[in-house]
Amino acid sequence: xxxxxxxxxxxxxxxxxxxxxxxxxxxxxxxxxxxxxxxxxxxxxxxxxxxxxxxxxxxxxxxxxxxxxxxxxxxxxxxxxxxxxxxxxxxxxxxxxxxxxxxxxxxxxxxxxxxxxxxxxxxxxxxxxxxxxxxxxxxxxxxxxxxxxxxxxxxxxxxxxxxxxxxxxxxxxxxxxxxxxxxxxxxxxxxxxxxxxxxxxxxxxxxxxxxxxxxxxxxxxxxxxxxxxxxxxxxxxxxxxxxxxxxxxxxxxxxxxxxxxxxxxxxxxxxxxxxxxxxxxxxxxxxxxxxxxxxxxxxxxxxxxxxxxxxxxxxxxxx
Amino acid sequence: xxxxxxxxxxxxxxxxxxxxxxxxxxxxxxxxxxxxxxxxxxxxxxxxxxxxxxxxxxxxxxxxxxxxxxxxxxxxxxxxxxxxxxxxxxxxxxxxxxxxxxxxxxxxxxxxxxxxxxxxxxxxxxxxxxxxxxxxxxxxxxxxxxxxxxxxxxxxxxxxxxxxxxxxxxxxxxxxxxxxxxxxxxxxxxxxxxxxxxxxxxxxxxxxxxxxxxxxxxxxxxxxxxxxxxxxxxxxxxxxxxxxxxxxxxxxxxxxxxxxxxxxxxxxxxxxxxxxxx
Numbered sequence: 001x002x003x004x005x006x007x008x009x010x011x012x013x014x015x016x017x018x019x020x021x022x023x024x025x026x027x028x029x030x031x032x033x034x035x036x037x038x039x040x041x042x043x044x045x046x047x048x049x050x051x052x053x054x055x056x057x058x059x060x061x062x063x064x065x066x067x068x069x070x071x072x073x074x075x076x077x078x079x080x081x082x083x084x085x086x087x088x089x090x091x092x093x094x095x096x097x098x099x100x101x102x103x104x105x106x107x108x109x110x111x112x113x114x115x116x117x118x119x120x121x122x123x124x125x126x127x128x129x130x131x132x133x134x135x136x137x138x139x140x141x142x143x144x145x146x147x148x149x150x151x152x153x154x155x156x157x158x159x160x161x162x163x164x165x166x167x168x169x170x171x172x173x174x175x176x177x178x179x180x181x182x183x184x185x186x187x188x189x190x191x192x193x194x195x196x197x198x199x200x201x202x203x204x205x206x207x208x209x210x211x212x213x214x215x216x217x218x219x220x221x222x223x224x225x226x227x228x229x230x231x232x233x234x235x236x237x238x239x240x241x242x243x244x245x246x247x248x249x250x251x252x253x254x255x256x257x258x259x260x261x262x263x264x265x266x267x268x269x270x271x272x273x274x275x276x277x278x279x280x281x282x283x284x285x286x287x288x289x290x291x292x293x294x295x296x297x298x299x300x301x302x303x304x305x306x307x308x309x310x311x312x313x314x315x316x317x318x319x
Numbered sequence: 320x321x322x323x324x325x326x327x328x329x330x331x332x333x334x335x336x337x338x339x340x341x342x343x344x345x346x347x348x349x350x351x352x353x354x355x356x357x358x359x360x361x362x363x364x365x366x367x368x369x370x371x372x373x374x375x376x377x378x379x380x381x382x383x384x385x386x387x388x389x390x391x392x393x394x395x396x397x398x399x400x401x402x403x404x405x406x407x408x409x410x411x412x413x414x415x416x417x418x419x420x421x422x423x424x425x426x427x428x429x430x431x432x433x434x435x436x437x438x439x440x441x442x443x444x445x446x447x448x449x450x451x452x453x454x455x456x457x458x459x460x461x462x463x464x465x466x467x468x469x470x471x472x473x474x475x476x477x478x479x480x481x482x483x484x485x486x487x488x489x490x491x492x493x494x495x496x497x498x499x500x501x502x503x504x505x506x507x508x509x510x511x512x513x514x515x516x517x518x519x520x521x522x523x524x525x526x527x528x529x530x531x532x533x534x535x536x537x538x539x540x541x542x543x544x545x546x547x548x549x550x551x552x553x554x555x556x557x558x559x560x561x562x563x564x565x566x567x568x569x570x571x572x573x574x575x576x577x578x579x580x581x582x583x584x585x586x587x588x589x590x591x592x593x594x595x596x597x
Contacts, residue, residue: 060589061492093488093489100485100486101489103507118494118495165433165487
């Protein structure tokens with residue numbers, strides 16, 4: 001396994017002001033998954049489900065409250081600074097916001113040059129050549145090296161971000177909603193680019209999205225997150241064909257169908273994820289679940305395999 | 320977008336910049352402009368009013384006031400720039416460290432800033448100069464280390480907001496060292512308000528040096544500086560008005576010009592800061 005994430009937890013403490021009481025936000029609350037070499041694992045969920053936090057933890061950009069991230073066999077939180085720096089070359093990130101993720105005061109060439117020479121990826125004489133090569137790989141013209149980020153469109157910037165990520169020749173890329181900030185017309189191009197690079201370079205992706213339709217296109221395996229925990233995990237096609245968790249079903253039903261004749265049956269109950277779910281001991285989806293029973297309120301369901309490669313955390317799933 | 324375009328529209332700022340450049344040129348080329356050495360004592364021509372031979376008159380030792388003023392400009396400008404250079408360097412360093420690392424480092428450094436700001440700077444400087452002896456190097460250093468607090472706060476505020484931006488997270492994911500992230504990535508994006516405060520700081524430093532020299536704690540005679548020309552002329556204020564008027568005007572105009580440039584830059588670089596005192 002290239003990456004193994006085990007029981008990852010991240011709680012953010014907050015203070016309640018002068019009169020309120022403080023507490024913790026359980027952004028990630030016991031997440032586990034694995035990614036093999038060259039494979040894509042997708043995490044989906046609505047905003048606030050902890051998927052971005054999971055991505056940052058996976059790269060060691062946040063330190064966890066509990067749990068471990070094993071990259072190439074080593075727990076990255078046990079590494080010292082220089083070992084971690086070495087590891088960084090093999091795990092990179094593509095960001096959601098192509099407008100915010102590039103330094104506005106640096107030209108594209110300078111940006112890539114800095115990465116290449118800081119990590120001594122290639123000999124100094126070959127840096128220029130490598131930059132041109134990288135730009136070509138992501139579909140940009142090599143004359144762009146002198147330009148600043150604000151001179152590019154969103155899609156082009158995302159390509160620059162991808163070029164920067166692959167410049168270190170990583171094994172794993174965490175792509176945090178890489179297309180959700182882009183025009184719909186551009187999304188396909190970027191997704192294709194990511195797929196191409198995967199084939200060419202043998203990359204593994206942790207692909208974070210809130211859109212199941214996008215996930216279906218890029219990922220063979222998918223985990224659905226709800227309030228900091230994976231509630232269902234299966235191969236993508238299996239998930240689409242036979243969703244077992246009521247939350248997954250609700251997500252699938254919310255994908256727009258391009259046919260006005262088909263009435264979208266909305267199974268998603270009104271409201272948002274509760275903020276005080278920690279108060280009750282049961283299932284975190286209890287308050288919104290159409291199938292909830294007494295047991296669901298009292299006992300938290302574990303993520304268990306109901307079939308081969310299909311895991312779900314729901315008491316009702318097996319019936 | 321178009322800092323220069325915006326700056327150019329501000330006529331006062333352009334006038335200020337013209338004056339600053341003019342003063343620079345005159346200070347740089349003073350040996351070509353004046354006919355007399357600033358230290359040239361001629362008792363036979365003492366206290367002559369402005370005339371063709373001495374456009375700004377002569378002082379009580381018969382020295383040419385124009386010549387002394389121009390050489391004094393060199394000193395005033397050097398003090399202004401070196402002192403501000405020191406203060407900006409300290410301010411950037413303290414502000415960047417406090418803003419980037421946050422938590423107790425930030426709290427400790429900012430309380431130190433608060434403490435420094437509590438001292439009445441001018442009297443602190445007087446004390447230090449009295450202890451270390453008045454010479455131009457000491458003046459520069461002391462002005463520098465008593466005026467960095469504003470810059471530190473500005474830089475810290477910029478860092479607090481910039482460090483949350485995704486491109487900073489990106490540099491961390493690339494494995495760069497903190498030093499590289501702070502100085503190569505965040506700092507260039509935080510420089511606009513620093514440039515403004517530096518320009519305004521030059522004006523403040525020139526004024527401070529003039530004040531110190533006036534009290535005899537700054538540049539020591541016979542070296543000319545606007546402050547000590549003023550203080551030497553004070554005795555003759557009723558007989559030789561030119562000895563006090565011209566250095567006074569020079570200080571006024573220079574400080575005003577730097578302030579105009581600084582405020583113009585502030586408006587041009589950052590519309591958010593418009594109308595805020597530096």
